[in-house]
Amino acid sequence: MRKIFYFLVFLSVILPLEAKTIKSKYFNINFYGDVNLTEFLKKINVDFINLDDIFNNKKSLDSLIAESIDNLYLEVSSILDIHIYSYRGTINIFHSKEDFDNAIYSLGINNSKLSSIFLPDNNTIYILENEFTLGMLAHEIAHAITCNYFITPPPQKVSEILSGYVEYSILKRAKRLNN
Numbered sequence: 001m002r003k004i005f006y007f008l009v010f011l012s013v014i015l016p017l018e019a020k021t022i023k024s025k026y027f028n029i030n031f032y033g034d035v036n037l038t039e040f041l042k043k044i045n046v047d048f049i050n051l052d053d054i055f056n057n058k059k060s061l062d063s064l065i066a067e068s069i070d071n072l073y074l075e076v077s078s079i080l081d082i083h084i085y086s087y088r089g090t091i092n093i094f095h096s097k098e099d100f101d102n103a104i105y106s107l108g109i110n111n112s113k114l115s116s117i118f119l120p121d122n123n124t125i126y127i128l129e130n131e132f133t134l135g136m137l138a139h140e141i142a143h144a145i146t147c148n149y150f151i152t153p154p155p156q157k158v159s160e161i162l163s164g165y166v167e168y169s170i171l172k173r174a175k176r177l178n179n
């Protein structure tokens with residue numbers, strides 16, 4: 001019994017967490033665990049595209065997610081007036097809090113209160129599904145863009161102000177479109 005236990009622990013250490021990956025123009029988007037993709041799409045869509053396309057089978061859920069993420073990237077770029085057309089980054093979305101915590105812990109971040117973060121070392125945005133909002137993703141994409149654009153990344157405080165401004169602008173725009 002004990003051998004089986006150790007074997008399972010061993011497997012969980014050597015086997016990377018399985019992910020579903022969607023590739024968009026600007027991002028590889030990895031979904032870890034049982035992330036609800038339709039709910040995810042509804043949150044990021046903000047009326048940029050017509051969701052009826054899914055029900056009319058014109059477009060797949062995956063391609064609509066890719067399109068929405070790219071639209072959000074372009075929207076954040078135009079708010080910042082920073083356009084990196086060759087940009088490519090990664091977004092990792094976790095269903096489980098434990099998997100999210102483990103993923104950022106392995107990169108040296110130990111803060112169980114976090115539910116999203118951009119890490120410049122691997123140019124990756126980490127998101128916890130439960131807490132996910134459009135403003136949160138826009139905020140982290142803004143960190144990714146400013147970090148990639150400036151040869152010397154701006155100080156943490158300036159970076160937070162820029163990301164906060166982007167978050168505010170995106171939410172204001174989403175509200176206007178929904179009214």
Ligand SMILES: [Zn+2]
Nearest residue numbers: 139143160163
């Ligand atoms: Zn921030």
